[in-house]
Amino acid sequence: MNVLESILSRRSTRSYQSLPVEQEKLEKILEAGRCAPSGGNNQTAHFLVIQKEDVLKKLVELVQNAFAKMEVYDGMYKSIRNSILQSKKGNYVFHYNAPVLIVVANQKDYGNNMADTACAVENMMLEANDLDLGSCWINQLRWLNEDPTLVAYLKELGMQTDERVYASVAIGYPETVDGLPLRKALERKGNKVTWIL
Amino acid sequence: MNVLESILSRRSTRSYQSLPVEQEKLEKILEAGRCAPSGGNNQTAHFLVIQKEDVLKKLVELVQNAFAKMEVYDGMYKSIRNSILQSKKGNYVFHYNAPVLIVVANQKDYGNNMADTACAVENMMLEANDLDLGSCWINQLRWLNEDPTLVAYLKELGMQTDERVYASVAIGYPETVDGLPLRKALERKGNKVTWIL
Numbered sequence: 001m002n003v004l005e006s007i008l009s010r011r012s013t014r015s016y017q018s019l020p021v022e023q024e025k026l027e028k029i030l031e032a033g034r035c036a037p038s039g040g041n042n043q044t045a046h047f048l049v050i051q052k053e054d055v056l057k058k059l060v061e062l063v064q065n066a067f068a069k070m071e072v073y074d075g076m077y078k079s080i081r082n083s084i085l086q087s088k089k090g091n092y093v094f095h096y097n098a099p100v101l102i103v104v105a106n107q108k109d110y111g112n113n114m115a116d117t118a119c120a121v122e123n124m125m126l127e128a129n130d131l132d133l134g135s136c137w138i139n140q141l142r143w144l145n146e147d148p149t150l151v152a153y154l155k156e157l158g159m160q161t162d163e164r165v166y167a168s169v170a171i172g173y174p175e176t177v178d179g180l181p182l183r184k185a186l187e188r189k190g191n192k193v194t195w196i197l
Numbered sequence: 198m199n200v201l202e203s204i205l206s207r208r209s210t211r212s213y214q215s216l217p218v219e220q221e222k223l224e225k226i227l228e229a230g231r232c233a234p235s236g237g238n239n240q241t242a243h244f245l246v247i248q249k250e251d252v253l254k255k256l257v258e259l260v261q262n263a264f265a266k267m268e269v270y271d272g273m274y275k276s277i278r279n280s281i282l283q284s285k286k287g288n289y290v291f292h293y294n295a296p297v298l299i300v301v302a303n304q305k306d307y308g309n310n311m312a313d314t315a316c317a318v319e320n321m322m323l324e325a326n327d328l329d330l331g332s333c334w335i336n337q338l339r340w341l342n343e344d345p346t347l348v349a350y351l352k353e354l355g356m357q358t359d360e361r362v363y364a365s366v367a368i369g370y371p372e373t374v375d376g377l378p379l380r381k382a383l384e385r386k387g388n389k390v391t392w393i394l
Contacts, residue, residue, distance in 0.1 A: 188231045
């Protein structure tokens, strides 16, 4: 699949098979993420590749607990609002039960932390699509990236003291009839272009 | 070029030929940017594609003026420091004289503005590489994205009142012997991976 084909056909996958992802494919995905550009070539992203079921369950529990304690308000960003409301009901699984979650941390005092992380995640999603894997950007761990309980647990997993989570990405085989990602291109009505000639 | 090939061979181009970029290639690059994912599928990125020489010159002047007024301090991010010091000398061209500058604005009060913009820019750089064009992420207009003079000028160009610049990207044919981008993959010593199995 060439670059533009992968870009145009990438879609968010929100339902996964429990099937594990081959190590060889994960290594290609990590290579794509690690080779993203970084501000001043700093290369300070840190990829935590989580496949252990107990760890994923624990994260689901901690994320649900954190959101359940929060209150919604008028004008709140709709996805955060949904996370809170679903967590209060006690059935919130933030990573859509994907078998792999790649958490991307970066230096908390570094001005390019979000930009560098986003480039790495985009690269990983494009490569996953090329490998017939589905993926979905996960914002929840960033929204909670100063939650003390979550920070403490992520440090147990290897996150460093000066790092925080800026994004994560769920990866796995999609729960579709053929097991392949849905690839029908989604129309862009926004993202407008102004030509200055 | 397949996805991973473009990711691994993309390099920052900091010297450009004055040759214009074909409209057909620019449209593919914009398509790549517009098809990047966005939080909640918001699609609020706004791409200002600048090729007009007078406009690029004016931006260079305004950026240099803005930096020249700033002072450096110990521990300042090195690239901002360099921008200030070069601007004070009066010879700062922040976009490396590329014939095309794509400025990406987004909603200033939207929590995913930086992440969405970064994905769009990464897509555009990967597609540019596939089309034998060089590119370079440009942070300067983001660093100055509350500078009143620059905001006013960008609004003249079409930026909306509720938008600010989160990144821009220089694009053009590289000033190399063969006119093709330098594609030797750069080793990643950082961007570490922690496997949690």
